[in-house]
Amino acid sequence: MSHPMIELRRLHRFFGTTRAVNDVSFEVQRGEVFGFIGPNGAGKTTSMRILATLELPTYGDAFVDGFSCINDPDRVRRRLGFMPDYFGTYTDVNCYEYLDFFARSYGLAGRQRHQALQHTMGFTKLDELAHKPIRGLSKGMKQRLCLGRAMIHDPAVLILDEPANGLDPRARIELREMIRELAANGKSVLVSSHILTELAEMCDRVGIIERGQLLAVGTVEEIQHEQQPHREVKVRVLGGAEGARAWLVGRSDVNDVTLVGEELKFSHQGDRDSEVVLLREMILAGFRVAEFASHSQSLEDVFMAVTKGIVQ
Numbered sequence: 001m002s003h004p005m006i007e008l009r010r011l012h013r014f015f016g017t018t019r020a021v022n023d024v025s026f027e028v029q030r031g032e033v034f035g036f037i038g039p040n041g042a043g044k045t046t047s048m049r050i051l052a053t054l055e056l057p058t059y060g061d062a063f064v065d066g067f068s069c070i071n072d073p074d075r076v077r078r079r080l081g082f083m084p085d086y087f088g089t090y091t092d093v094n095c096y097e098y099l100d101f102f103a104r105s106y107g108l109a110g111r112q113r114h115q116a117l118q119h120t121m122g123f124t125k126l127d128e129l130a131h132k133p134i135r136g137l138s139k140g141m142k143q144r145l146c147l148g149r150a151m152i153h154d155p156a157v158l159i160l161d162e163p164a165n166g167l168d169p170r171a172r173i174e175l176r177e178m179i180r181e182l183a184a185n186g187k188s189v190l191v192s193s194h195i196l197t198e199l200a201e202m203c204d205r206v207g208i209i210e211r212g213q214l215l216a217v218g219t220v221e222e223i224q225h226e227q228q229p230h231r232e233v234k235v236r237v238l239g240g241a242e243g244a245r246a247w248l249v250g251r252s253d254v255n256d257v258t259l260v261g262e263e264l265k266f267s268h269q270g271d272r273d274s275e276v277v278l279l280r281e282m283i284l285a286g287f288r289v290a291e292f293a294s295h296s297q298s299l300e301d302v303f304m305a306v307t308k309g310i311v312q
């Protein structure tokens with residue numbers, strides 16, 4: 001088993017009495033996109049800045065490709081690209097000059113630098129904007145340029161702080177596709193947002209953080225199931241709905257049964273597999289089931305349930 005590409009190990013960062021990061025641990029594997037989700041002030045940026053070696057932890061450590069952010073910051077920097085949540089003031093240069101400057105800062109020269117620039121501008125679809133001054137770029141173009149800057153030295157790990165913030169839906173979809181492609185190419189990506197739905201589709205796993213503490217980690221489905229182990233089911237039975245109601249009430253995995261006309265509504269304790277078993281049992285019991293539909297909590301409900309909306 002190979003080592004994780006990103007690891008936070010009992011990370012703490014206090015500012016005076018503010019516990020910005022308060023004992024956070026998680027790992028991100030090679031080729032994995034991990035979503036770091038939490039309300040404003042939760043400690044996302046502070047954790048990411050520690051990974052980017054811009055800040056030191058009060059206690060604990062963070063590792064990139066096995067190297068400590070405290071003891072080996074140079075090796076960490078070579079393996080990591082950081083996209084901060086603000087854009088510096090480089091208004092008078094064009095996109096090419098901007099990326100070229102950062103390529104040189106990473107020590108890239110000659111053919112290698114030329115290739116890095118070609119690849120990055122192609123990947124972020126900036127080729128046509130190469131000679132456009134930065135001050136004339138839209139928010140979405142600036143974000144692509146920022147991503148380009150973070151990936152110019154071909155790092156194995158990318159740390160993206162709220163990259164979707166302020167983007168229109170189209171730019172957001174493009175960003176999602178770029179992040180998925182980076183992961184498909186073996187990069188490990190840590191991406192933050194204060195909106196769960198914004199990241200749910202692009203992340204393999206997410207961690208929900210609030211007030212410096214990680215409240216839940218896993219796939220969105222796992223977290224959803226933990227928060228709400230029951231699902232709402234709607235069944236339409238042709239004839240004999242009253243009998244079906246009595247049959248459901250008698251089951252220990254079913255609660256809150258209501259019957260309106262032919263339609264029965266209830267909450268079922270269990271996952272989607274046990275739901276299939278329930279449906280089969282209903283049919284075997286002789287009920288003429290014409291419709292069977294279920295749904296779990298929305299992602300926003302899950303997020304609201306996990307965090308209590310407390311901002312420090």
Ligand SMILES: Nc1ncnc2c1ncn2[C@@H]1O[C@H](COP(=O)(O)OP(=O)(O)O)[C@@H](O)[C@H]1O
Nearest residue numbers: 015018020039040041042043044045046047312
């Ligand atoms: N340099 C700093 N000095 C003092 N407090 C800070 C500093 N940086 C962050 N904080 C505080 O730490 C907490 C976490 O902030 P931050 O990591 O930026 O959260 P997020 O990125 O999740 O919105 C906030 O309460 C913030 O005010």
Ligand SMILES: [Mg+2]
Nearest residue numbers: 044045046085
């Ligand atoms: Mg932040």
